[in-house]
Every structure is written in structure tokens, then in C-alpha cells.
Amino acid sequence: METFFTTSDKIQHIIKSFNLTKTLFVSSILIGEPNTGKKTLASYLFPNATLVSGEDQKEVELALEHYDELIISDFEKLMNQRQLDFSNKRIIATANYVGNSSVIDELFAFIYTMPSLQERPEDINFLAKKFIQEAQSTLLLEKNIINIEKIPLNLTQNNRSLKQSIYYHLSKQNMTIDDISDMLYNHFYEHYEGNNNYRKHIKIFEKPLIEAGLKKYGSQFKLSNALGINRNTLRKKIHEHHID
Numbered sequence: 001m002e003t004f005f006t007t008s009d010k011i012q013h014i015i016k017s018f019n020l021t022k023t024l025f026v027s028s029i030l031i032g033e034p035n036t037g038k039k040t041l042a043s044y045l046f047p048n049a050t051l052v053s054g055e056d057q058k059e060v061e062l063a064l065e066h067y068d069e070l071i072i073s074d075f076e077k078l079m080n081q082r083q084l085d086f087s088n089k090r091i092i093a094t095a096n097y098v099g100n101s102s103v104i105d106e107l108f109a110f111i112y113t114m115p116s117l118q119e120r121p122e123d124i125n126f127l128a129k130k131f132i133q134e135a136q137s138t139l140l141l142e143k144n145i146i147n148i149e150k151i152p153l154n155l156t157q158n159n160r161s162l163k164q165s166i167y168y169h170l171s172k173q174n175m176t177i178d179d180i181s182d183m184l185y186n187h188f189y190e191h192y193e194g195n196n197n198y199r200k201h202i203k204i205f206e207k208p209l210i211e212a213g214l215k216k217y218g219s220q221f222k223l224s225n226a227l228g229i230n231r232n233t234l235r236k237k238i239h240e241h242h243i244d
């Protein structure tokens with residue numbers, strides 16, 4: 001059975017409402033942004049229900065003929081929705097958007113809205129910890145304690161972008177000099193074209209070198225000493241690379 005963790009009051013209300021109607025042959029739909037856990041929640045609440053995708057019209061129609069309890073994901077992708085027969089069945093659908101609201105009202109007795117991850121700040125910390133543990137295992141990293149506050153979490157695509165941002169951050173933090181050199185080698189090899197390649201590509205390592213130095217030392221004077229270049233040269237490079 002799929003698990004679903006939440007401390008969100010909004011989702012707890014959805015779970016409670018589903019549980020109250022579990023014994024009834026009524027149809028419900030859960031609508032919300034992609035990657036918010038709609039399908040996982042439906043599978044968690046109805047572990048014995050057959051799962052089909054609205055991307056396959058024939059599979060859904062066949063499943064409706066053979067099963068009384070069914071989870072239909074990506075419901076918005078189904079054609080001829082009004083012709084579907086949900087009589088004497090328990091249908092739990094998930095959709096990324098409403099589509100035809102009049103059809104939704106006809107087919108479903110209960111319509112729930114799944115909150116985005118940004119609307120569930122209480123769930124972000126748990127999911128971030130879960131993805132960190134998963135990334136450490138997948139990437140074969142040491143199981144060190146990670147400060148979540150130092151990771152630039154991306155919530156624009158909910159669970160998907162949150163997971164990507166954690167994997168990306170841990171991958172970057174654990175790169176060796178050899179890893180970085182290999183990446184630069186591959187990049188330069190693929191993008192050697194035309195003339196003035198030195199001037200064109202030097203910013204790839206010179207710009208972050210200066211940006212990191214300015215953040216670390218807090219002044220151009222100290223950074224120029226650390227780099228072994230005079231302040232005029234440093235100022236010129238800051239201007240060339242459009243560094244604030």
C-alpha cells in the first residue's frame with residue numbers, strides 16, 4: 001500500500017471526507033496542480049482499487065466494465081467524459097484541472113481541491129528530509145546531517161521540483177575537482193566553434209571565482225589580494241562579467 005504523509009489541515013479534511021464516504025458507491029474527484037500527490041493519496045485511501053490512466057481511453061472503458069471500484073488518474077485527458085457510466089460504482093478520479101465543469105458536476109458527487117505544496121508549508125520539511133535520504137542512498141553519499149535551510153528548494157512544480165532541487169544541490173555539493181574538470185572538458189569540447197573561444201569561455205570559471213570571492217571576503221581590496229591581481233584589474237573583470 002502506498003503511504004501518504006501530511007500534517008496539512010486541508011488534506012486532513014479531504015482524508016476525513018473520503019473516509020466518511022468509503023462505504024458508499026459514489027464518485028469523487030480530486031483536482032489540483034500536477035505533482036501534488038493526488039494519485040498517491042487516492043491509492044493510499046483505496047489500496048484495493050484498480051488504477052488506470054485517462055491517457056488510455058480504451059483501458060478506462062474496459063476497466064469500467066469489469067470493476068466496481070476504480071481510480072482514474074489524469075481524468076482531464078479522457079474524451080467523451082459525459083458518456084462514461086459510473087452507475088453503482090465507486091470512482092475516485094484525479095485531475096490537474098477542471099476541464100468541463102458541468103460534466104464534472106454531473107459525474108461526481110464530491111469534488112475536492114488538492115492544495116499545492118506552497119499551500120502546505122507544514123509538509124515541505126518532511127518531504128525534503130525524505131528526498132534527502134533518498135538522494136543520499138541513490139547517489140551513494142555519506143549519510144550526513146543536511147541543513148535544509150541551506151538548500152534552495154524549488155516548489156514551482158510541487159513534489160517534482162522539490163525533489164529535483166535536492167538532488168541537484170547534493171550532487172553539486174559532493175563534486176570533486178575531477179568531476180568539475182570533466183564537466184568543463186565536455187562543455188568546452190562540445191562548444192568549440194568560431195574564433196575567440198578563450199575570451200568567450202573564460203567567464204565560465206572566472207565569473208563564479210570572483211562572485212564567490214566577493215561573498216567570502218566582502219570587499220574588492222581583500223579579494224584582489226587573495227587573487228594576486230591589482231584592484232583595477234579586478235574592477236574591470238567585475239564590470240566585464242556584469243557582477244553586482
